[in-house]
Amino acid sequence: MAEERVRVRVADGVADVRLARPEKRNALDPAMFEGLVTTGEQLKGDPSVRVVVLSGEGPDFCAGLDFGSFRAMSSGERLSAAAQLPPTDGPARATGQRAAWVWAELAVPVIAAIQGNALGGGLQIALGADMRLVAPDARLSVMEVKWGLVPDMTGTQVLPELVGRDVAKELALTARVVSGTEAAALGLCTRVEPDPREAALTLAREIAARSPHAVRATKRLLDAAGRVDLRTGFAAEQTEIGALIGSPNQVEAVTAGFEKRDPAFTDPS
The missing domain is CATH 3.90.226.10 (2-enoyl-CoA Hydratase; Chain A, domain 1)
Structure with missing residues (x-):
């Protein structure tokens, strides 16, 4: 039903x-x-x-x-x-x-x-x-x-x-x-x-055409805004960016951008 x-x-x-x-x-x-x-x-x-x-x-x-x-x-x-x-x-x-x-x-x-x-x-x-x-x-x-x-x-x-x-x-x-x-x-x-x-x-x-890891991280940060203190929010930004830089999907976003093609991202496991 x-x-x-x-x-x-x-x-x-x-x-x-x-x-x-x-x-x-x-x-x-x-x-x-x-x-x-x-x-x-x-x-x-x-x-x-x-x-x-x-x-x-x-x-x-x-x-x-x-x-x-x-x-x-x-x-x-x-x-x-x-x-x-x-x-x-x-x-x-x-x-x-x-x-x-x-x-x-x-x-x-x-x-x-x-x-x-x-x-x-x-x-x-x-x-x-x-x-x-x-x-x-x-x-x-x-x-x-x-x-x-x-x-x-x-x-x-x-x-x-x-x-x-x-x-x-x-x-x-x-x-x-x-x-x-x-x-x-x-x-x-x-x-x-x-x-x-x-x-x-x-x-x-x-x-959906963007890096799913970056999209999820962005949602997490924006959902926390105003619900946590600034120190916690700023620290969360650095944690998220640290996990993204050099990751496969972040590398693919940059590579695809320079090669002027659509990126092929992998979904989170």
Whole structure:
């Protein structure tokens, strides 16, 4: 069941991951939660994957929780807890948190392509990506307060880093819907694209053509920025550059550049 909710195709180092419940606007039910976490964990172990593109089939990215989840809440149930997942030692422990945070945990860049609705939990899943390309007429909302809830899929921790604490509070306390154009202006998304998925795939292929070791190291350093003190961050830069200089892929990048040809990089083992 979970496999039917999320579909993956890997080609030339790019994993094209799609939420596959378009008839329900890719809404989140236990099987979707399970599919997202399982897919993310599987991609962690695939050294051939250099970039991930995350999108939704049909007109929407993800409209948030399935209506069945809201009905269950009236009796105190949380349907996300019904997902069959192995335990984890990571910081995200709840099922919904894992469905969003697993994309942030990937060693490779993740690009979310957002069209249509990205509401509530759907938006929080997109926040787990490194970049978000959005259609100008997309609809995004931190919608939980509308239903008497709070963003509980890592959104309270990630959102202020992107838009600032004051804007995060305004969005989360009002549940107002913003367009893709406004989302990009606020810093909620990286940029506006008329066709987000095609633009995301093009960007992914560009990144996938770079040295995978350098790409992973760059992501590690940028993820740590602002979360560690400067001494630690500066030391990490020197550790990463020291490991890269003279390595096979770094030599290949320089050689290919001088020879004016496409480099042939090897994937991490």
